[in-house]
């Protein structure tokens with residue numbers, strides 16, 4: 001589980017300091033599906049970066065299973081990201097010169113998985129997202145929804161415990177959005193994942209088990225936040 005205590009993150013912007021996170025206290029249980037909503041620029045992506053050990057907080061602690069990511073060595077963080085945390089982004093972030101199959105295989109390279117096993121695990125992950133018949137296509141030959149499926153397969157292939165998704169359907173039409181969220185939901189359920197999903201879209205957030213709202217770098221339960229704006 002995650003336990004964030006008094007987490008702050010400051011960025012320097014020219015001469016100003018931006019308090020992207022201004023004291024976040026948050027616990028996320030193993031296997032929980034949490035949606036994070038909130039206006040643009042209020043710290044949602046920054047929060048995901050802390051959860052994903054992509055960056056360190058300015059102060060406070062980010063504990064994952066009792067280990068504080070804020071103080072872990074870079075090599076340990078690298079290992080954790082490679083093995084335990086899958087990322088899904090709004091813009092898919094596939095490598096354009098690699099096929100779907102090869103894109104998924106890349107996630108296993110840092111884990112030193114032998115080539116033959118990489119191939120079979122990537123094929124299985126693509127099957128899980130319903131893309132077996134597109135495995136030899138380049139990203140440019142796939143629709144947005146299909147590209148996001150490849151990205152989800154790439155996140156799942158390492159068999160992570162946590163999936164962090166930042167506006168995963170932000171670039172997709174409504175039907176494709178629903179397909180992708182249903183896919184994430186099915187994988188969350190089947191694999192017992194912890195799923196943290198950032199979204200502007202209330203229709204998506206409502207499908208999660210719990211919603212929090214980020215405002216001015218702070219997290220509050222959705223209901224309190226809504227009551228506060230009324």
Ligand SMILES: Nc1ncnc2c1ncn2[C@@H]1O[C@H](COP(=O)(O)OP(=O)(O)OP(=O)(O)O)[C@@H](O)[C@H]1O
Nearest residue numbers: 011012013018020039040041042043044045046047
């Ligand atoms: N690397 C950075 N350097 C400087 N400022 C940054 C950096 N990353 C984020 N910020 C600032 O921190 C604040 C929070 O940004 P963040 O990306 O977390 O917001 P967000 O809630 O994800 O917004 P959006 O909904 O638009 O994606 C913003 O003011 C942003 O400009």
Ligand SMILES: [Mg+2]
Nearest residue numbers: 044045046166
């Ligand atoms: Mg963002």
